[in-house]
Amino acid sequence: xxLAKSLLLGxxxxxxxxxxxxxxxxxxxxxAAVEYVRVCSTMGEGFFYIPGTETCLKIGGRxxxxxxxxxxxxxxxxxxxxxxxxxxxxxxxxxxxxxxxRSVVRMEITRNSGTPFTDTGRITTSPxxxxxxxxxxxxxxxxxxxxFDNGDxxxxxxxxxxFSDAPDVDVLAYTFTFGNGFSATLAIEDGLxxxxxxxxxxxxxxxxxxxxxxxxxxxxxxxxTGTWGTAQLSAALHQIRSNNVFVNAATGIAxxxxxxxxxxxxxxxxxxxxxxxxxxxxxxxxAYADGALSYITGGSTDxxxxxxxxxxxxxGYINPASGNISTGRGWSVAGGLRHYWTPTIRQSVFGSYxxxxxxxTASQFGILDFNELRAGTNxxxxxxxxxxxGAEVIYARLDPRGRVFLPTGQSLGSDxxxxxxxxxxxxx
Numbered sequence: 313x314x315l316a317k318s319l320l321l322g323x324x325x326x327x328x329x330x331x332x333x334x335x336x337x338x339x340x341x342x343x344a345a346v347e348y349v350r351v352c353s354t355m356g357e358g359f360f361y362i363p364g365t366e367t368c369l370k371i372g373g374r375x376x377x378x379x380x381x382x383x384x385x386x387x388x389x390x391x392x393x394x395x396x397x398x399x400x401x402x403x404x405x406x407x408x409x410x411x412x413x414r415s416v417v418r419m420e421i422t423r424n425s426g427t428p429f430t431d432t433g434r435i436t437t438s439p440x441x442x443x444x445x446x447x448x449x450x451x452x453x454x455x456x457x458x459x460f461d462n463g464d465x466x467x468x469x470x471x472x473x474x475f476s477d478a479p480d481v482d483v484l485a486y487t488f489t490f491g492n493g494f495s496a497t498l499a500i501e502d503g504l505x506x507x508x509x510x511x512x513x514x515x516x517x518x519x520x521x522x523x524x525x526x527x528x529x530x531x532x533x534x535x536x537t538g539t540w541g542t543a544q545l546s547a548a549l550h551q552i553r554s555n556n557v558f559v560n561a562a563t564g565i566a567x568x569x570x571x572x573x574x575x576x577x578x579x580x581x582x583x584x585x586x587x588x589x590x591x592x593x594x595x596x597x598x599a600y601a602d603g604a605l606s607y608i609t610g611g612s613t614d615x616x617x618x619x620x621x622x623x624x625x626x627x628g629y630i631n632p633a634s635g636n637i638s639t640g641r642g643w644s645v646a647g648g649l650r651h652y653w654t655p656t657i658r659q660s661v662f663g664s665y666x667x668x669x670x671x672x673t674a675s676q677f678g679i680l681d682f683n684e685l686r687a688g689t690n691x692x693x694x695x696x697x698x699x700x701x702g703a704e705v706i707y708a709r710l711d712p713r714g715r716v717f718l719p720t721g722q723s724l725g726s727d728x729x730x731x732x733x734x735x736x737x738x739x740x
């Protein structure tokens with residue numbers, strides 16, 4: 313028995329040794345290290361490190377639904393408009409030895425229907441690169457809010473007011489930071505974004521047909537941002553080149569009008585008003601333009617409208633007496649006040665007044681001087697963080713200095729219109 317037990321134990325030990333030797337010859341697999349996403353608190357709320365890098369990324373977006381009523385001009389016009397807009401934004405930031413390296417991509421897709429959203433009887437869907445820019449130290453390159461405007465103004469209107477109102481444009485800029493809240497920026501911006509050349513009758517000698525862009529718009533600003541609010545002074549230079557051939561009646565020589573340069577200047581202030589309530593603020597903006605009216609209207613546009621009356625806007629027209637470009641001039645004042653009735657309910661009241669003037673000869677070509685008044689209010693409820701439910705009403709009145717004759721034979725000295733809007737918006 314003892315002999316058998318000894319043999320059995322010896323055999324088992326030998327088998328275990330052989331199995332261990334074979335196991336040692338097999339390749340071993342180690343579990344991959346798990347790399348958890350790290351919060352990047354140094355860049356602000358919502359940023360995290362892209363695994364394996366020192367770059368911080370924030371993913372955000374917006375969903376907006378608008379329902380707009382606008383007074384119809386005639387039976388063919390829609391009085392109701394629908395809009396659905398989706399936005400996705402990526403913001404990547406890296407600290408470098410040269411300063412912050414930042415890149416932002418903001419993509420939007422908008423679905424519009426109806427005359428109030430300029431799509432009479434139609435439904436349109438338009439993808440858009442709203443913003444795409446790189447910032448490296450003081451350098452900014454790409455598509456971003458124009459440096460002519462102050463994006464820190466506490467504006468909160470949904471509809472249109474007559475001031476530039478922070479449109480996105482293509483830029484190349486450098487910002488000098490002086491400390492204590494002061495900065496200055498010098499930029500070149502795409503002048504195609506700032507053209508107003510409402511087309512007259514093709515046979516009219518006054519028609520200004522813009523020629524190709526040879527120089528970008530040059531924009532500069534001086535800005536302050538502090539605990540009490542923000543202030544900015546800005547200026548822009550805009551090239552006006554005509555593609556019209558003018559024949560000099562005296563000499564019979566055909567030539568192009570000489571290139572002109574329009575300009576715009578602007579100043580604004582936004583003030584925090586904690587003495588009225590937490591989050592309360594007011595703002596005012598003053599602008600003047602000569603040959604660059606889009607710096608008042610907010611971007612490329614050819615007309616003002618209220619009710620059935622529309623006013624033509626042109627940066628300039630060809631003066632048939634001289635063959636030169638005569639520029640249009642305009643100025644505007646806009647402002648508003650925001651007040652929180654409760655921590656979740658806020659209201660804004662706002663308005664603008666604009667005036668546009670041309671030389672005396674312009675009226676014979678259908679270009680009239682215009683005054684325009686806009687005023688409105690909205691109320692917004694934010695039941696939870698990131699969700700706004702708001703309603704807004706705006707009144708607009710257009711007053712030409714002279715009567716406008718409509719195709720129907722009717723003439724108008726002035727006209728007005730109302731606009732009502734319901735908006736639901738979720739930011740994340």
